[in-house]
Amino acid sequence: MAAPGDTEIRLLRADEREPLLALLGEWEMPAPWEGRATDFFRRYVERDPSFETRNVVVAERERRLISCVQIFPRVLRAACEGGGGLAEVPVGGIGSVFTRFEARGQGVSSALLERARAEMRARGLELGVLFAARHGFYTRLGWHLWPRARPLWRRDGATIQPEAARRIERFDPARHLGEVFALHRAHDADRPGTCVRDADGFRAQLAFAGNPDEEFLLARDAAGALAAYVRGIVLEGLYCVTELARRAERAGADALADLVVTLMQPRDPDPLAPAGRASEALRALLVGPCVTDPALDAALDARGVVRSRFSSRDLMLSVLEPAALARRLGVPRRPEDDDAGWLARAWPPERMTFWPADRF
Ligand SMILES: CC(C)(COP(=O)(O)OP(=O)(O)OC[C@H]1O[C@@H](n2cnc3c(N)ncnc32)[C@H](O)[C@@H]1OP(=O)(O)O)[C@@H](O)C(=O)NCCC(=O)NCCS
Incomplete structure (x- = not known):
């Protein structure tokens, strides 16, 4: 035209x-x-x-x-x-x-x-x-x-909290960038439809992926090694998980599921809750990324997360x-x-x- x-x-x-x-x-x-x-x-x-x-x-x-x-x-x-x-x-x-x-x-x-x-x-x-x-x-x-089929993860009365011993912390680029980038590379290496990011691209992307704020949490195993991470933002009033990664073994799926249920816990104050929207309501439903991961699904089921899918x-x-x-x-x-x-x-x-x- x-x-x-x-x-x-x-x-x-x-x-x-x-x-x-x-x-x-x-x-x-x-x-x-x-x-x-x-x-x-x-x-x-x-x-x-x-x-x-x-x-x-x-x-x-x-x-x-x-x-x-x-x-x-x-x-x-x-x-x-x-x-x-x-x-x-x-x-x-x-x-x-x-x-x-x-x-x-x-x-x-x-x-x-x-x-x-x-x-x-x-x-x-x-x-x-x-x-x-x-x-x-x-x-x-x-x-x-x-x-694409996109997961919905819903909290209800039966959803349990993360394991008490689970170490969960906020991502701090100054301290965690190396180990987080390594997990990202290993997790995405055989996952089709992911963008290749080098270390500089990974760091730069942190500056424009938020909307404007993002939650970026890490989970560690008992030995302190990074087992999983998750990122989330609020988009058009909905909590969206924007990226995740986990170690390949079963413990990685458990750590990631613990992160998901952590995101679901209401908090006060809640920096991500839009004006007029209670944290309780915002975090009752997470829109997941288009990821196929049966071990994660099983770990979410075990924690009482109600799973469904919609066509994105x-x-x-x-x-x-x-x-x-x-x-x-x-x-x-x-x-x-x-x-x-x-x-x-x-x-x-x-x-x-x-x-x-x-x-x-
Ligand atoms: C979406 C947007 C970029 C379109 O820009 P635009 O310059 O008006 O686009 P066009 O003129 O090429 O096409 C717009 C419509 O006019 C029609 N059109 C184009 N030339 C025409 C003409 N000479 N006479 C009549 N209609 C015409 C097109 O077919 C199109 O129809 P559609 O809306 O039913 O598909 C503009 O509306 C915008 O900036 N919106 C806000 C930002 C936004 O939403 N961006 C897109 C995010 S996905």
């Missing part, structure tokens, strides 16, 4: 970070970012190591930025048919999709998204990833909704480089395949963990 003729579509210039943030500052965001949209987006501009001005596509009209789209280059682990461990796939995340109010409905954002796809292809990114509620808009532009309809994918992606995943395309049909075989939703902490 072409933007109106008086609109220039181009990449952001080096001296345009503040104009970009001023544009994004017009986004009417819900609490807790109400009136603070510039602060929200500044994290992705100043703290994300993948930020480069060439990763932002903008529209300019009458010497003003009126619309933007940010590309977030990432590497995702993917199951690869034919063995040999997981493949690492260069993907392009899409976020910060915004058009100034008075320029909406004229095709500007559609044109920017098309340009962003071309930019991602030019950089060798093979799959586009975005999180959105406006599915029709993105579907018309070549994106596919990729619903937020992730959308777009195949950017069909041939390269098919080679990388070891799943050839059949003549009758369209992108969605091929993706359903090559990268089914249950292989797409994508921690909410990695969202953009």
Whole structure:
């Protein structure tokens, strides 16, 4: 879709970070970012190591930025048919999709998204990833909704407290970063649909994953060794577990389940409880990440956590480089395949963990 003729579509210039943030500052965001949209987006501009001005596509009209789209280059682990461990796939995340109010409905954002796809292809990114509620808009532009089963963990009268001897502490980057990063790497190494983060990326990501605050708890075994961690934020009034990791053995599942029930305990004061929402109610229901872990499920059952699942309809994918992606995943395309049909075989939703902490 072409933007109106008086609109220039181009990449952001080096001296345009503040104009970009001023544009994004017009986004009417819900609490807790109400009136603070510039602060929200500044994290992705100043703290994300993948930020480069060439990763932002903008529209300019009458010497003003009126619309933007940010590309977030990432590497995702993917199951690869034919063995040999997981493949690492260069993907392009899409976020910060915004058009100034008075320029909406004229095709500007559609044109920017098309340009962003071309930019991602030019950089060798093979799959586009975005999180959105406006599915029709993105579907018309070549994106596919990729619903995933997401767990709900509910506390009720039978839910028990963590083992009394369990050592649980708050994550402190100054003291714990090394051991936490090591557990993250070991846990995610064979988990498809997770983002590859190096130590710097892990540290940097801490600065923009919160919303604005996150809870990050560690659990240790009797010998004091790290056994599990969990991260959580409040999003649209719901407590969301945004990432977790555990040691592979059974004790790791028990430690992680103890962390989950710890998150469920009401507290006073509760720094995460939104205004007017009691801690008791907020923590009665946790939205889990899209993770398949039977040993964790068993450990949660043993603690009286009521488990269910719902279909999470937020992730959308777009195949950017069909041939390269098919080679990388070891799943050839059949003549009758369209992108969605091929993706359903090559990268089914249950292989797409994508921690909410990695969202953009
Ligand atoms: C979502 C958003 C980015 C769209 O920007 P936009 O520049 O208005 O986008 P477009 O003009 O390309 O498309 C918007 C609609 O106008 C339609 N449209 C585009 N050109 C048109 C034209 N010339 N005549 C009539 N309709 C047109 C599109 O088909 C689209 O329809 P849809 O909403 O039913 O899908 C904008 O509304 C916005 O900034 N919203 C707030 C932030 C936000 O929600 N971002 C997305 C997060 S997922």
